[in-house]
Amino acid sequence: MTELIDGVTSYILMPESERPTLGQFYYYAQKHLTKEEKDLIKTSAAEQRNNKRLLISDSLKDVYGPADMVEIDACEADVSLVSELDPDQAIGRPIVYFMIDIYSRIILAVSVAFDNNSILGITNLFLNLADDKQEYCKKYGIEFNDKRLWPSGIIPKRIRVDRGSEFKSYEFDRICNEIGIEKQIVSGASGSLKGVVEQAFHQMHAKQNVHLENHGLIEKRYDSLHHKEASLTIHDYTRMVINFVLAHNQQHIETYPLTKEMIEKNVAPVPAILWEYGSKKYGMPQPIPVLEQYLYSLMTPIKAKISKRGISYKDLWYFAPNDKRLMSEMYAAGTKRMPFEVRMDMRDVSAIYYIRNSKLVKIPLNVLITGNSDYKGLTMKQYEEYYSAKKKMQAKGRIDNEKIETAVYANNESIVKSAKKNVHSRTKDIRSSREIDKQKVSYEGKISTRLESEDETSKNISADDQKENSVTEYRDYASFEEALQDFYDNN
Structure with a gap:
């Protein structure tokens, strides 16, 4: 029983006769x-x-055909990888993103990288959605002939995601709005509300883990040696993920809820077949209309400035010598630094982009500015490390300059005070007096003074130094014993 005493809740034990037994x-x-x-x-x-x-419904409720609704999620793979640059160095777990179609269960796009809770991981996924999957697979030494196994170049109508920071971000909202995708966020801590993609991850791990044992498999035990046993690179593991995707897209799904029409038309519950059947029944999914515009939407807007020197962002300068329109805008800006709307792919600081007359315009780094081209080929994160180091160096330099300026000021003040007089200087015969001082200063700077200083330095050289620097005189000896005795006598 509780009781409020002086604004504080106190607990009072009830009489034994009123307390229930267990x-x-x-x-x-x-x-x-x-x-x-x-x-x-x-x-x-x-x-x-x-x-x-x-469970009074299923995931297909209110889903009308292929690409009407997709699910996106990320997971840390159950494997530790090694560096491609140093195969003896473990680098931890890769992050796998999947985009899977609810209606057909076909996996539309994948991303295998190290970006977790990052907008880069999502844009990797959307870039793969636009890729020619046959060309993409060839980069990893995998080929397939039937394009229907892995569709490309489509835009889903709706996306179902969880409450991850990357999915709730302003940047992801902007991308969805520009591409024309409706975003739906499921309740927190409810993975089952996007069970299609979650199940795909479970299946992937089940098929991979049997091969990864003793090769970096992360086991749920205290003595797991996954980092020490790691042997696969990110390239190797991406091949395994592609292998899973191609197998998944053509596998029979026993739990898929077939409709009466599907049974009548002998439509097997295989993702690639369901995609083709649904496309005929509900209409083809929306294709990517303009690839350049689509890619531009996946880039990040940055707060750049334009001036007569070019376009600048975080001390990087960009200029296109053949872009007359850009040069005209630079001239109009003059010495002012005016805002200029551009975008950058954070995977490469080598260029920025903007849209003009419905065309994508690329502006590269200005190689004519010293040190600017050194950052070509770096990611924004890599460049920001240099940028941060430069800022720290400049901050230290400002402190050092303040100390130097203080010392200079103090010395100048001391010199001026020591030269202070109580009477005014004469102003008559300035020219002739100036000529006298001019010749005096000129004589004091004569070259012979420096030559004499050099002679004095030579005289102060020790006898040993003179001996070392002197020219050795050679003479003939009658025998080796005579030469050896002469050596001992002189040394």
Whole structure:
């Protein structure tokens, strides 16, 4: 029992006759609490909603054909990789992103990188969505003949995601708005609400882990040696992911809810076949209309400035010598630094881009500015390390300059004070007096003074130094013993 005393809640033990025994309390709970209420008490609202809710529908509810709704998610793979530059150095787990179509269960795009909770991971996925999958696979030494196994170049209508930071970001909202995709966020801690993509990850791990044992497999045990046993690079693991995708897209899905029409038309529950069937039934998915515009939407807007020197961003300068329109805008800006709307692919600082007359214009780094081209081929994160180091160097330089300026000021003040007089200087015969001082200063700077200083330095050289620098005189000896005795006598 609780009681409020002076604004503070106090706990008071009830009399023994009024306190229930454990058996009485258990009986009361069993009689008056529902199973749902008991599960809520034992676990949590999130876990109850995720694992114990009533399943009165399925994932295909309100989904109308291929690319009408896709699910996106990321997971850390159960494997530790090694560096491609140093195969003896472990670098940890890769991050895998999947985009999977709800209607057909076909995997439309993948990303295998090290970007976790990052907009780069999402844009990697959207870039792969636009890629020619046959050409993409060839880069990893994998080929397939039937393009229907892995569709390319389509835009989904709706995307279902969780509450990850990258999915809730302003940048992802901007990309979805520009491409024309509706974003739907599921409740937190409810992976089952996007169970299609979650199940795909479970299947991928189940098929890969049997091969990864003793090759970097991360096991749920305290003595797991995954980092020491790591042997695959990111290239190797990407090949395994592609292998899974191609197999998944042509595998029979026993749990897929076939409709009466599908059975009548003998439509096998295979993702590639379901995609083709759904495209005929509901219409072809929306293709990417203009690839350049699509890629531009995946770039990041940056706060650049334009002036007569070019376009600048974080001390990087960009200029296109053949772009007369750009040169005209630079001339108009003059010495001012005016805002200029451009975008950058954060994977490469070598160029910035903007749209003019519905065309994508590329502006490269200005190689005529010293040191500017040194950053060509770096990612923005790599460049920012140099940029940060330069800022720290400049901050230290400003402090050092203040010390130097203080010392200079103090010395100048001392010189001026020591030269102070109580009477004014004469102003008559300035020219002739100036000529006298001019010749005096000129004579004091004569070359012979420096030659004499050099002679004095030569005289002060020690006898040993003179001996070392002197020219050795050679003479003939009658025998080796005579030469050796002469050596001992002189040394």
